Amino acid sequence: MSTATVAAPARSIRGVSHGTGFWIAAVSFLIVMSYTTIPTPLWSLFQRRDGFSTFSITIAFAAYAVGVVISLFLLGHLGDTLGRRPVLLPAVALELVSAVIFLIWPELPGLIVGRVISGLGVGMLTATITAHIIALHLTARPGADPVRGQLVSGVANIGGFGVGALVSGMLAEWVAKPLETPFVVFMVLLALALIGLSFVPETAVVPKERPPYRPQRVRVPSNARGRFYLAGGVAFAAFSVLGLFTSLAPVFVAGQLHVTSRATAGLVVFVAFTSAAVSQIVVRPLSVRAQVALGTVLLAAGIVVLTVVVRSTGGLGWFYLGGVVSGAGAGIMFKSALAVAGSLAPAENRGEVLAGIFLLGYLGLTLPVVGIGVATLSVSLTAALTGFAVVIIAIALVTAIPLVIGLRRAAV
Numbered sequence: 032m033s034t035a036t037v038a039a040p041a042r043s044i045r046g047v048s049h050g051t052g053f054w055i056a057a058v059s060f061l062i063v064m065s066y067t068t069i070p071t072p073l074w075s076l077f078q079r080r081d082g083f084s085t086f087s088i089t090i091a092f093a094a095y096a097v098g099v100v101i102s103l104f105l106l107g108h109l110g111d112t113l114g115r116r117p118v119l120l121p122a123v124a125l126e127l128v129s130a131v132i133f134l135i136w137p138e139l140p141g142l143i144v145g146r147v148i149s150g151l152g153v154g155m156l157t158a159t160i161t162a163h164i165i166a167l168h169l170t171a172r173p174g175a176d177p178v179r180g181q182l183v184s185g186v187a188n189i190g191g192f193g194v195g196a197l198v199s200g201m202l203a204e205w206v207a208k209p210l211e212t213p214f215v216v217f218m219v220l221l222a223l224a225l226i227g228l229s230f231v232p233e234t235a236v237v238p239k240e241r242p243p244y245r246p247q248r249v250r251v252p253s254n255a256r257g258r259f260y261l262a263g264g265v266a267f268a269a270f271s272v273l274g275l276f277t278s279l280a281p282v283f284v285a286g287q288l289h290v291t292s293r294a295t296a297g298l299v300v301f302v303a304f305t306s307a308a309v310s311q312i313v314v315r316p317l318s319v320r321a322q323v324a325l326g327t328v329l330l331a332a333g334i335v336v337l338t339v340v341v342r343s344t345g346g347l348g349w350f351y352l353g354g355v356v357s358g359a360g361a362g363i364m365f366k367s368a369l370a371v372a373g374s375l376a377p378a379e380n381r382g383e384v385l386a387g388i389f390l391l392g393y394l395g396l397t398l399p400v401v402g403i404g405v406a407t408l409s410v411s412l413t414a415a416l417t418g419f420a421v422v423i424i425a426i427a428l429v430t431a432i433p434l435v436i437g438l439r440r441a442a443v
Contacts, residue, residue, distance in 0.1 A: 050171035052167050059228050074281060085282060111235055261371075
């Protein structure tokens with residue numbers, strides 16, 4: 032998706048400057064991504080109430096990622112031709128519809144439908160609002176380094192996952208009606224985000240003659256496809272770990288570590304995603320090659336810690352440590368994957384290449400977690416996690432090592 036902007040005055044006709052719009056868009060992005068992890072600390076409550084299996088949880092979780100992938104492919108690129116606001120406002124509206132479904136249809140089929148709709152909205156929103164935030168920053172500060180916009184959008188994206196789980200866990204622990212209150216609170220926040228985004232200036236160059244619709248294409252120069260697929264593998268591994276925390280981490284905490292607090296379950300997810308967001312800021316001075324290497328080491332080490340803790344039913348503190356280390360690794364790996372992908376194509380095709388990385392990342396969010404769910408039909412949850420660890424570490428190493436070598440040769 033392109034990040035081209037319209038040459039616009041410093042203040043829009045709607046009365047909101049591009050600088051103010053930058054922060055409105057960033058906060059709205061944070062709210063939407065926070066909403067997507069509202070169910071995370073609640074899965075064990077749904078499971079206990081309705082008696083469904085761990086496999087059912089992974090299916091409900093995967094429904095979200097399926098919606099994201101479908102929407103990214105069919106709708107996520109339309110912000111360049113329709114304008115950013117006409118895509119973002121319906122996307123946030125879909126999140127509101129999802130919240131309503133969770134409230135009025137809280138059984139497993141309703142949870143799955145609500146998650147699919149939420150995924151459709153996020154698929155429309157993610158690449159579009161990322162481009163929007165960067166464009167708002169560059170329009171408000173002509174000649175500025177785009178890194179600030181990239182950093183803010185990245186922190187809002189990954190940090191939002193952690194914030195949503197923490198808020199949901201705290202509300203579920205200390206407020207009445209734990210399966211309803213978090214969704215009501217976020218319905219209000221999503222409505223505010225919808226109103227706020229309607230006042231943010233448009234940043235896309237909308238063609239006078241709208242081109243015919245086509246699904247998202249991923250065009251990568253032929254001489255760069257090898258590095259693109261390696262970067263996609265790195266993103267796949269990173270999102271796999273993040274998917275583990277947004278789906279099954281609270282189940283491990285409750286089942287294997289015997290900690291039933293919903294606030295604790297939310298805090299585990301928050302710690303992992305906060306680490307992922309903060310690590311992206313910390314490694315800014317490092318080269319992309321160094322970021323790939325460091326992220327891979329941290330991700331592998333963190334997964335090993337998590338697996339050992341669960342297998343030995345060790346202390347919660349060690350589980351937090353595994354979350355911090357693997358979350359940091361995942362955040363760094365995804366940041367470096369986007370950086371590599373962004374360097375592989377000219378500006379007019381860069382958005383399509385980045386969309387490809389997001390698609391591969393969301394496949395990583397889905398397939399390994401579903402694999403754990405399928406495995407639990409015949410083996411223990413602990414054994415399934417061990418298999419997950421082996422596979423994801425292998426994918427990380429097989430893709431990161433050649434990528435580091437290639438970046439060294441290319442002096443990226």
